[in-house]
Amino acid sequence: MLKPRNLVRLRHVLAVFIRHGFEDVLEGFDFLSWVGLKRRKLPRPLLERQHSRAGKLRVALEELGTTYIKLGQILSTRPDLLSPAFTEELSLLQDRVAPMAFDEVKPLLERELGKSLEEVFEKFDPDPVASASIAQVYRARLKPGALLEGGLEGEVAVKVVRPGVPELVEVDVELVKEAADRLSRSVLGRRYDFKGLASQLETTLLSEIDLHQEALNVRRIAESMSEFPRLRVPRVAEELTRRRVLVLEYVEGKKLTEIDAREPELASDLWRAYLKQILVDGAFHCDPHPGNFLLDADGRLAVLDHGMIAYVSRENQLRLMALLLALVERDGDRAARVCLEMGIPGHDFREGRFRSAVGLLVARYSGVTMKDLPFGLIVRDLLVLCLRNDIQIPPELVLLGKTLLNLEPLCRKLDPDLDPVRTMKDMAMRLVEEQFRRDISVERLLALLLELRSFVYEVPLSARRLVTQMANNELRMGIEIEKADEMQLAIRDVANRITLGVITAALILGSAFLLRMDVGLRVFGYPVFALVGFLMAAGLGIYVVAQILMGRH
DSSP states (O other), rough: OOOOHHHHHHHHHHHHHHHOOHHHHHHOOOOOHGOOOOOOOOOOOOOOOOHHHHHHHHHHHHHHHHHHHHHHHHHTOOTTOOHHHHHHTTTTTTOOOOOOOOHHHHHHHHHHHHHHHHEEEEOOOOOOSSEEEEEEEEEEEEEOOOSSSSOSSSEEEEEEEOOOOOHHHHHHHHHHHHHHHHHHHHHHHHHTTTHHHHHHHHHHHHHHHOHHHHHHHHHHHHHTTTTTTTOOOOOOOGOOSSSSSSEEEOOEEEEGGGGOOOHHHHHHHHHHHHHIIIIOOOOEEOOOOOGGGOOOOTEEEEEESSOOOOOOOOHHHHHHHHHHHHHHHHHOOHHHHHHHHHHHEOOOOOHHHHHHHHHHHTTTTTTTTTOOOHHHHHHHHHHHHHHHEEEEEOOHHHHHHHHHHHHHHHHHHOOOOOHHHHHHHHHHHHHHHHHHHSSHHHHHHHHHHHHHHHHHHHHHHHHHHHHHHHHTTTTOOOOOOOHHHHHHHHHHHHHHHHHHHHHHHHHHHHHHHHHTTOOOOEEEEHHHHHHHHHHHHHHHHHHHHHHHHHHHH
């Protein structure tokens, strides 16, 4: 049951999609009846080009704001759900909106800080330097001695969540989760994990509107990049950071798009830093587009916007290492095997077809030198193959493919001669050593010993319980048959057809006997009951044949 506030928002969302020409889609998924609407016969062109509809979808999502922009960005990484025309268009989604008036933002800032702006800042520019659907960023100057710890002083960037956004996000996420629940009961829901998609959206948005979480992300990435002298991450003013306000060191510099000089050392550091985040630390900054990097006056590259980072489990880190090395060695069979270990094959998965597709993908680059190998593109294409062959890949690995695809061109811009594959091979042994060094710690060994102790203690008890149940004839086994419901429906369908066939045969035989009997009314010299029986038999026969032919399609 929808809450009243959700119902109002839902009507607005549906109205926006209808206005942009998606009424047929809403009706197809029965979303109009959700709020008691009926489809109207609108005089609009139905035979639109696909890319035109994709553009309208992008505009509609941008109009609906934060949640739907983020949903579109997630869908742009899912070529198994949408055609290339739509994924390419959604990748262009812009999260830029007109700035909110400072008079509306200032009360929230002062309430979160617990002080007036004049008490904390020597200067505060009311015009934001950046404005997105979730937050706005202002430039300010701290008062001398405003912070007791951290040593941060001078120019700072103040990021504040726009008033009303958390409440709207909460409503929109509830609507998306309800829509995912309805879709999961449809035919498409048997193949696609719509509930998982909604859960990914919720996790992403909740982390982005919680600036405490972004502060933790900043510290984590800064620690990871500390060994790379040409890279930097802005420091956080811990004392001034709140759930809706984040105060960071302000960075001035050139965007990567404005840099013409070659920076081979910087490119190498950037590539190595991301490999370390992914394969050793297990947490990586997953939005490396040009606007999130600034080259400062000291020649150091600042990495900005840590609202979203992805986490990779230890098991998948090792599998990723094996996958990357398999791609480097052009070993398609091993790459396919690792993909199967990382994902979960669905009902429509065909292993032979998948292995053949991966082999063709790897063979396509057999004549390309290591230096020119488009590494990010290969990883992205491989993940696309997994999704299209009904292998459910963890969301963080899909984000990884997008991250590498965006990162590699940036590194090659800084150094056209960069060889990302050779860099990865050079780092491989060191990365493995760091993984083992991290895993073989006192705490890790203690945890393993505790698990071993529990195992040794529980095995005799479990064995004794099993033997006792067998001796008392109390052992029971539970067997679960996959697709049992579908099998039951198929058996019922066959039984119904057989029953109709028997009835049809009985009608034909009964009518044939009636033809030879002189009873009742006659039409054209034949008994009426016999003619009715033949007509009923013919109708049932046509129905059974039609059901069989439709079942084949």
